[in-house]
Amino acid sequence: MDLTSLRALNIARKGRHAAVVVTDLDAGGERVILEGETVAGNLGDHVAEAFRSGKAAAVDVAGRHLFLNVYLPPPRIVVIGAVHISQALARMAPLVGYDLTIVDPRTAFATPERFADVDLVADWPEDVLGRRPLDAYTALVAVTHDPKIDDFPLMDALRRNCFYVGALGSRKTHAKRVERLCGQGLDESATARIAAPIGLDIGAATPQEIAVAILAQIVQAFRRRDTVTTA
Amino acid sequence: MSDLDPLDPLLIAEDWRSHGRFVAIATVIDTWGSAPRAAGSHLVIDHDGNFEGSVSGGCVEGAVIAEAQDVIATGHPKMLEFGVADETAWRVGLSCGGTIRVYVERLG
Numbered sequence: 167m168d169l170t171s172l173r174a175l176n177i178a179r180k181g182r183h184a185a186v187v188v189t190d191l192d193a194g195g196e197r198v199i200l201e202g203e204t205v206a207g208n209l210g211d212h213v214a215e216a217f218r219s220g221k222a223a224a225v226d227v228a229g230r231h232l233f234l235n236v237y238l239p240p241p242r243i244v245v246i247g248a249v250h251i252s253q254a255l256a257r258m259a260p261l262v263g264y265d266l267t268i269v270d271p272r273t274a275f276a277t278p279e280r281f282a283d284v285d286l287v288a289d290w291p292e293d294v295l296g297r298r299p300l301d302a303y304t305a306l307v308a309v310t311h312d313p314k315i316d317d318f319p320l321m322d323a324l325r326r327n328c329f330y331v332g333a334l335g336s337r338k339t340h341a342k343r344v345e346r347l348c349g350q351g352l353d354e355s356a357t358a359r360i361a362a363p364i365g366l367d368i369g370a371a372t373p374q375e376i377a378v379a380i381l382a383q384i385v386q387a388f389r390r391r392d393t394v395t396t397a
Numbered sequence: 398m399s400d401l402d403p404l405d406p407l408l409i410a411e412d413w414r415s416h417g418r419f420v421a422i423a424t425v426i427d428t429w430g431s432a433p434r435a436a437g438s439h440l441v442i443d444h445d446g447n448f449e450g451s452v453s454g455g456c457v458e459g460a461v462i463a464e465a466q467d468v469i470a471t472g473h474p475k476m477l478e479f480g481v482a483d484e485t486a487w488r489v490g491l492s493c494g495g496t497i498r499v500y501v502e503r504l505g
Contacts (some may be wrong), residue, residue, distance in 0.1 A: 167504050169411070169415075169504060169505055172407060172410060172504060176407055176408055176411050189502075191476065223435075223436065224426050224436075226429055233424070233500065240402075263402050297461065304417075
């Protein structure tokens with residue numbers, strides 16, 4: 167591999183752009199293709215399939231043995247709410263290689279003491295998500311329990327096709343939430359994408375156990391997604 | 398904002414090469430049966446045998462690192478195959494019962 171190709175690939179990956187590298191296994195040499203670039207012919211179909219599935223594959227195109235490697239942006243978790251569950255989640259996410267940001271306008275919760283070494287933004291989600299938009303490789307976790315804080319990012323996450331959208335709250339709380347979101351123009355089928363009550367059902371009781379249940383559900387959503395369509 | 402793991406093999410390969418070290422990149426091309434690392438996984442190796450990443454669960458890394466020295470020296474890429482049917486693979490111990498192909502190339 168050329169150092170120039172590797173640099174281009176690493177720049178794309180750092181910028182959260184999906185990329186495919188096509189390597190000629192017989193002749194050597196490679197080509198870096200960014201998502202959105204047009205690739206003609208049969209190779210173009212294979213490249214599109216690689217972006218869609220996220221799976222690397224060896225293929226034959228016009229008698230050439232090619233290897234298509236896919237680099238999707240690492241999943242990112244945006245947590246709305248600097249609560250106890252978020253403290254545990256912030257410690258666990260790096261273990262699985264997921265980036266994590268916590269957003270909470272309540273400065274009593276969003277303190278550097280409670281969240282040392284965490285990307286923490288003490289501001290309203292409306293403002294933060296305008297500057298740092300959600301994308302299809304982001305999971306949105308809303309855990310403040312407060313509609314004033316949670317509702318906007320939940321709607322935004324569904325609109326921007328986040329691969330995971332979860333909200334803390336009982337079935338009763340969630341039913342009221344769905345009613346509110348539909349009242350604000352959201353489709354009822356869209357609200358069905360919200361994972362609520364949040365987390366895999368492992369009987370989690372403590373904030374730390376709930377964080378495990380949430381993280382496991384995020385991994386499941388990412389690994390089992392059929393398609394990732396970029397917003 | 399970079400989301401990438403500081404131990405990301407491809408970032409390390411770029412860094413090593415930029416500092417004048419000679420580097421090979423090994424990539425899992427296909428897997429059959431049970432294999433711990435999916436196609437596309439990387440192991441990067443320098444000319445002193447330092448390495449980062451993985452192409453298996455630690456079963457064949459030693460053999461890949463040894464072959465990488467040859468690839469670094471000659472500049473010619475190699476396709477390596479490891480599997481239970483293969484004498485070498487048995488020796489290096491791909492005991493999970495899978496078969497993998499690993500492509501090793503020099504970073505130019």
